[in-house]
Amino acid sequence: QVQLQESGPGLVKPSETLSLTCTVSSGSITSYYWSWVRQPPGKGLEWIGSIYHSGSTNYNPSLKSRVTMSVDMSKNQFSLRLSSVTAADTAVYYCARRVATSPMYCFDYWGQGSLVTVSS
Amino acid sequence: AIQMTQSPSSLSASVGDRVTMTCRASQGIGKDLGWYQQKPGKAPKLLIYGASRLQSGVPSRFSGSGSGTDFTLTISSLQPEDFATYYCLQDYSYPLTFGEGTRVEIK
Numbered sequence: 001q002v003q004l005q006e007s008g009p010g011l012v013k014p015s016e017t018l019s020l021t022c023t024v025s026s027g028s029i030t031s032y033y034w035s036w037v038r039q040p041p042g043k044g045l046e047w048i049g050s051i052y053h054s055g056s057t058n059y060n061p062s063l064k065s066r067v068t069m070s071v072d073m074s075k076n077q078f079s080l081r082l083s084s085v086t087a088a089d090t091a092v093y094y095c096a097r098r099v100a101t102s103p104m105y106c107f108d109y110w111g112q113g114s115l116v117t118v119s120s
Numbered sequence: 121a122i123q124m125t126q127s128p129s130s131l132s133a134s135v136g137d138r139v140t141m142t143c144r145a146s147q148g149i150g151k152d153l154g155w156y157q158q159k160p161g162k163a164p165k166l167l168i169y170g171a172s173r174l175q176s177g178v179p180s181r182f183s184g185s186g187s188g189t190d191f192t193l194t195i196s197s198l199q200p201e202d203f204a205t206y207y208c209l210q211d212y213s214y215p216l217t218f219g220e221g222t223r224v225e226i227k
């Protein structure tokens with residue numbers, strides 16, 4: 001059973017950089033798109049971006065100028081950095097595994113989520 | 121970006137009811153649509169992918185249909201554990217986009 005676990009600071013100051021890491025257990029990090037999805041308190045889900053094990057990335061245009069994703073295959077981890085954060089970036093951040101092999105296009109495994117609050 | 125519109129935004133139903141919710145895409149997405157269930161404080165859970173394919177382990181009372189721009193998620197007989205918010209997600213083109221959700225409440 002694949003497991004994903006987010007880790008990182010729960011509090012980030014405005015204008016600073018949010019950094020999260022997702023550790024993948026019981027499964028290989030190859031052949032999938034590793035993704036981040038966020039959910040502001042009481043609101044819906046927003047796709048932030050995905051990274052393939054090769055390092056190829058796709059980001060949401062609404063966040064693209066501030067997002068950087070990376071993957072560390074040796075540690076079975078992938079990471080998210082979101083710069084110049086504001087209160088609007090306060091959300092639960094989920095990491096997820098995305099399958100993109102026809103006909104299966106979906107997020108089949110999710111982390112439990114990590115609440116990140118942006119506040120001074 | 122493809123916009124996903126879900127309706128209704130919320131509904132009230134009783135245990136045993138048949139429940140249907142819809143998701144409409146702003147342009148054709150073939151069958152590249154998934155449905156996710158989210159309970160408070162929990163991560164979303166995949167129910168349906170490819171518009172109509174049931175994810176392994178998901179009860180058969182859940183079913184999906186549709187293609188192109190119009191999609192439906194049906195729960196044939198609502199169970200107590202089904203009270204949750206349901207999201208659709210188009211996985212046809214970037215940026216991937218979710219619908220705003222349908223909240224299923226107890227009547």
